[in-house]
Amino acid sequence: AASACAPRERLQPIFPPSADLKVLTAPKPVAPPEIVTSAKAAALHDIAIETWGETIHAAGARICRWAKNNGAKLDFECPELQQ
Secondary structure, rough: HHHHOOOOOOOOOOOOOOOHHHHHOOOOOOOOOHHHOHHHHHHHHHHHHHHHHHHHHHHHHHHHHHHHHHHOOOOOOOOOOOO
């Protein structure tokens, strides 16, 4: 009965790092019209897409490891930290 009188503790949910969530929601780079006529513009766009994808993958891997470190039971392995 004594525990019923104890003040209630407010539970604080945990969330993944906001920087990683921001990365995961970044829009995909839009191809400029010049990629049709310029090899340089096409190459720069390819680089932008690759960079965007690698950045999202890295953030996803960090969130995966964060979740596992906070008790998530996953049926797969999280990607390792890239050097």
